[in-house]
Amino acid sequence: MAGYEIDPCEKCEEVMQPFLDRVLSDAELREAEEHLAGCAYCAKRYRFEQSLRQFVRKCCEEEMPPELKEKLAALRTPL
Amino acid sequence: MSGTEEEAAARRAAAEARSRVRFEEEALELSDQVYRVARRLVSSREEAEDLVQETYARAFRSWRSFTPGTNLRAWLLRILTNLNIDRGRRKQRTPDEQPLEESDYFLYNRLEQASRDGNAHEEHVVERLSQDDIVGALSIVPHDFRDVVVLVDIGDFTYQDAAQILDIPIGTVMSRLHRGRRILKRELADRTTGGT
Secondary structure, three states: OHHHOOOHHHHHHHOHHHHHOOOOOHHHHHHHHHHHHHOHHHHHHHHHHHHHHHHHHHHOOOOOOHHHHHHHHHOOOOO | OOHHHHHHHHHHHHHHHHHHHHHHHHHHHOHHHHHHHHHHHOOOHHHHHHHHHHHHHHHHHOHHHOOOOOOHHHHHHHHHHHHHHHOOHHHOOOOOOOOOOOOOOHHHHHHHHHHOOOOOOHHHHHOOOOHHHHHHHHHHOOHHHHHHHHHHHHOOOOHHHHHHHHOOOHHHHHHHHHHHHHHHHHHHHHHHHOOO
C-alpha cells in the first residue's frame, strides 16, 4: 500500500495555511511539526509564507488621511 | 411629571448621553484600523473614505443596537461590508470559478526558480516583491475572496469574526481564504516572474 500513501511534503503543503492560522488539531500540529523539523524543503517554504504574510500586512498599512479623521469626529452627536 | 420623576428622567437621559459619548469615542479610536481594511476592500482612496464616513454615520445613528462588551471593531466592519455590498457589488458575480492548479508552495518555487539561487534566504526572497506588486495583486483578487483575505490577513480578524462580519458560514470563510490567498500568490508570481 506504500505507493498509495500521500507524499509527506505534499501533506505538509496542504496543512500550511491552517498551520500558520493556528487552527490545526493537536495531532495534526504534532505531525506537521515533526515533518518540518526534518525537512528543510518544507521548513523554508513555511518561513517564506510567514514572511509573505507579514509583508502583505506591512504593504497595506496606509495612514488614514487626517481630513477624514476630522470628518468622522464631526459626525459625533453634539452634546 | 412630579419633581422626582423629572429628576429620574433627567438622570436616565444623562446616563444615556454618557454611554453614547463613550461609544462614539471608542468607535473613533478604531477608525485607523477600519480605514485600513476599507482601503483594501475598494479600489480607490475616495471610495474608501466615503465608505468609512457612511459607516460611522450609520454606526452613530444606530449605536443602541451595539451590545457593550462585544467586539466593536467587528461590529463596525459588519456595517462597512454591508454598505459596500449594498453599493451594487452583489450584481457582480465572482467569475473566478475555474480550478486553481497552483499549490501553496507555488509562489516560492517560482521565485526561487527565477533567481537561480536555491540557497537564497526566504526573507530575502520576499524582498523581491514590491509594495506595488502586493497592492496591485490584491486588487485583482475577486471581491468574495478578497473580503475574507483582507479581514483575516490585514484586519487580523479570526475566522469566526470574518464569518459574522460577512454573514457566511465559517467553512466558507476557510475555503475563500485559502483560494483567495492562492489567487493572490498566482498574481504575485505573474507580476514578478512574468506570466506562465
